[in-house]
Amino acid sequence: MTSSALRVRFAPSPTGYLHVGGARTALFNWLLARQCGGTFILRIEDTDQSRHVAGAEQKILDDLRWLGLQWDEGPEVGGDCGPYFQSQRLDLYRQHVQRLLEEGNAYYAWDTPQELEAMRAEARKGQGPAKYRRPDPLPTIAQGLAAQQEGRAVVVRFAMPPGDIVVQDHIRGEVRVPQEELEDFVILKSDGWPTYHLACVVDDERMGITLVCRGQDHLSNTPKHVGLQRALGFRTPEYAHLPLIFNMSGSKMGKRDKHTAVHEAVTLKMRNAGWTTASVAESAGVDVETAGRWFGDKKGGRKPEFQVLEMDALRRLADAAGAVLPEIDVHDFRASGYLPEGLSNFLNLLGWSAGDDREQMTRDEAVTAFSVERIIKSNAKFDREKLLALNTQWVAAVSSDRLLAAFRDWAQVSGSAMADLDDATAARVLELCRGFRTFRDVESKAGALFVTDDRLVYDPGAVRKVLEKGEGRGYTMLAAVLPLLESADPWSAAELEARVTRFCEEQGAKLGDVAQPLRVALTGGTVSPAIFETLELAGRPRTLARVRRCLQRKGG
RNA sequence: GGCCCCAUCGUCUAGUGGUCUAGGACACCGGCUUUUCACGCCGGCAACGGGGGUUCGAGUCCCCCUGGGGUCACCA
Numbered sequence: 001m002t003s004s005a006l007r008v009r010f011a012p013s014p015t016g017y018l019h020v021g022g023a024r025t026a027l028f029n030w031l032l033a034r035q036c037g038g039t040f041i042l043r044i045e046d047t048d049q050s051r052h053v054a055g056a057e058q059k060i061l062d063d064l065r066w067l068g069l070q071w072d073e074g075p076e077v078g079g080d081c082g083p084y085f086q087s088q089r090l091d092l093y094r095q096h097v098q099r100l101l102e103e104g105n106a107y108y109a110w111d112t113p114q115e116l117e118a119m120r121a122e123a124r125k126g127q128g129p130a131k132y133r134r135p136d137p138l139p140t141i142a143q144g145l146a147a148q149q150e151g152r153a154v155v156v157r158f159a160m161p162p163g164d165i166v167v168q169d170h171i172r173g174e175v176r177v178p179q180e181e182l183e184d185f186v187i188l189k190s191d192g193w194p195t196y197h198l199a200c201v202v203d204d205e206r207m208g209i210t211l212v213c214r215g216q217d218h219l220s221n222t223p224k225h226v227g228l229q230r231a232l233g234f235r236t237p238e239y240a241h242l243p244l245i246f247n248m249s250g251s252k253m254g255k256r257d258k259h260t261a262v263h264e265a266v267t268l269k270m271r272n273a274g275w276t277t278a279s280v281a282e283s284a285g286v287d288v289e290t291a292g293r294w295f296g297d298k299k300g301g302r303k304p305e306f307q308v309l310e311m312d313a314l315r316r317l318a319d320a321a322g323a324v325l326p327e328i329d330v331h332d333f334r335a336s337g338y339l340p341e342g343l344s345n346f347l348n349l350l351g352w353s354a355g356d357d358r359e360q361m362t363r364d365e366a367v368t369a370f371s372v373e374r375i376i377k378s379n380a381k382f383d384r385e386k387l388l389a390l391n392t393q394w395v396a397a398v399s400s401d402r403l404l405a406a407f408r409d410w411a412q413v414s415g416s417a418m419a420d421l422d423d424a425t426a427a428r429v430l431e432l433c434r435g436f437r438t439f440r441d442v443e444s445k446a447g448a449l450f451v452t453d454d455r456l457v458y459d460p461g462a463v464r465k466v467l468e469k470g471e472g473r474g475y476t477m478l479a480a481v482l483p484l485l486e487s488a489d490p491w492s493a494a495e496l497e498a499r500v501t502r503f504c505e506e507q508g509a510k511l512g513d514v515a516q517p518l519r520v521a522l523t524g525g526t527v528s529p530a531i532f533e534t535l536e537l538a539g540r541p542r543t544l545a546r547v548r549r550c551l552q553r554k555g556g
Numbered sequence: 557g558g559c560c561c562c563a564u565c566g567u568c569u570a571g572u573g574g575u576c577u578a579g580g581a582c583a584c585c586g587g588c589u590u591u592u593c594a595c596g597c598c599g600g601c602a603a604c605g606g607g608g609g610u611u612c613g614a615g616u617c618c619c620c621c622u623g624g625g626g627u628c629a630c631c632a
Contacts, residue, residue: 013632048631116629124557130628155630172561181559181628189630196632220560220627241561244625248567252625346568349581353569357580376569379625383567386582392595435595445593466592500591515591527593 006038007210010064010071011200013045014056016311017329018063020382021215021245021253024347028242029213030069031348031370041207042074045200046087047193057085063330066409067340068363073207081207086199093194096202096232097156097187101141105159105231106187108144109135110152131183134159156188158198158228165223170211170240170372177223185224201225205234213240213372216379240372243351244379253382258325259294259306262314265323266295275321283320284313327384335414337439339406341398342391349390350380360393392437403430410439417450418443428537432529448523449538453545458524458553466516466526467554474517475554480507481514482547491540493532500532521550 010026012018018026033040042064044057061075073079083089100106111119116132123130138159139147148154160182167175187198194202204212204225219241229236247253269275281291286309296304309317318325327333333343345361353376354361354369361369395403404427411419411426416439418426433442448456467474484499504511515531522543528534535543 011632015632045632051631113630120628130558153630175560177560183628186630191630195630200632216561217626218632243562246625250624349568355570357570359581378562381567383582386568389582396595433594437594441594511591519592531591
């Protein structure tokens with residue numbers, strides 16, 4: 001695997017955003033290609049028309065680039081083995097199917113779903129493997145065509161050749177699958193499109209893929225692919241099957257988690273806030289029936305049908321129910337304010353380690369250190385705390401220019417009010433918030449400074465604790481420092497600090513006795529960057545307006 | 557259930573027969589720093605799933621059990 005002839009690929013299916021598991025697969029492949037001057041190919045596996053999500057491929061490309069995983073061949077960059085969308089290679093697949101058919105390595109089949117189900121049920125009862133029973137004799141091509149003419153749903157199945165199949169895997173070692181386990185799987189669907197197996201094998205051959213590095217969930221497909229390769233006279237590439245990534249709970253990480261989070265919040269609303277299915281429908285912007293199916297009916301024993309709600313509707317519902325959607329896709333982390341450096345570094349460490357105590361690594365270091373031999377065999381859990389910690393390290397490590405650029409991307413992607421800030425102000429905000437973990441922290445720490453005065457919301461707890469407590473001591477302090485602020489000249493952090501410090505000394509007060517009321521007046525809460533710098537950044541007019549407004553609230 | 561894969565702190569992992577009274581990181585707990593929140597610094601707690609072998613010696617090799625996972629589609 002040190003050859004410059006190494007050709008690897010990442011082959012996502014456009015059914016949604018780029019998932020973190022897929023991102024790690026892409027990263028590992030990319031690393032492998034970069035370290036030996038090989039080629040990293042991106043191929044879109046869009047052979048399932050029904051599950052295709054409009055615009056998904058664009059999102060996947062965008063997030064791959066955000067992660068810094070540019071491909072050498074593929075969509076938008078081209079290459080000698082294109083097109084790189086399987087939907088544009090249908091003729092090629094059909095030619096191969098035809099060949100298999102003519103050589104007797106594949107045959108037409110037109111079993112109904114009921115018949116297939118019956119076959120499986122029977123096989124299960126007989127405690128043998130649930131596999132398709134090959135007809136004997138095989139239908140002829142003419143018979144298959146005739147069935148098609150009659151309007152039956154005809155597929156093509158591959159006639160799995162006899163013999164056990166042994167796969168040499170760089171991570172698992174030798175994996176042997178007995179012949180009895182291998183069935184005659186479908187290679188061409190009745191809609192005339194190839195299945196994943198056929199398309200994947202043909203493309204890996206035609207694109208000259210030398211190493212297939214993918215998730216372990218594909219391990220059991222590999223014998224099928226090897227069988228196909230032999231029948232077609234193809235090479236068998238090398239294989240490396242990656243361990244899987246799970247949630248901390250041990251469950252599979254997926255779209256479902258988002259639904260579960262919202263479902264819990266909605267359940268709570270129904271119990272405590274009088275929500276009904278109708279409120280769910282309204283919040284999500286769907287009809288009541290859909291809302292009902294999504295929510296399910298515990299008493300009626302009807303399980304929730306999460307798939308009926310689109311992501312957009314789910315997001316609306318989440319907002320209404322006050323639920324936070326868990327991050328699952330790369331895009332979620334991007335919108336949550338993680339640095340690609342952090343996410344990528346974390347993903348790199350999931351299922352692989354350098355062998356020493358190094359954890360924080362630049363991309364270049366990872367390229368040098370990475371090796372298939374050091375990939376872990378066991379599945380890993382996705383520990384968000386660890387990711388957060390690593391991201392924090394990266395925030396501190398990255399140059400201020402880089403941080404600013406990443407901040408702008410985040411502000412734009414997340415729709416933050418801070419997207420409009422000019423470079424100098426944005427840079428100043430970043431500087432004042434130093435020590436933050438994600439850009440979302442920056443938002444919650446400094447975001448309030450940039451909303452219009454009338455949209456500033458006061459946290460009741462903060463108001464009580466900082467302003468009202470002790471017979472309105474906080475308000476008193478505010479009123480007392482107001483003149484000092486009004487006459488401050490110049491309006492600078494140093495000048496303001498000098499004035500307030502002197503005031504505190506005279507009053508025998510602690511700095512905090514003034515700083516906290518100022519914070520609440522300025523931001524509505526108890527958290528902000530260092531107070532004097534914050535004042536300076538907010539500027540005189542805004543500061544004075546907010547302090548006065550806060551004082552007025554006291555009366556009202 | 558059949559088949560396949562996996563197994564070190566709560567989590568990610570180091571460990572390739574003796575230097576393992578098992579190392580690091582995150583989380584957690586305690587302390588320091590501090591005008592808030594973070595960041596940072598110091599310290600602490602914490603693991604070889606169980607049973608058999610092999611060997612002078614096993615976290616490291618073999619077997620069984622247990623546990624976890626994947627897969628059994630006209631999805632990829």
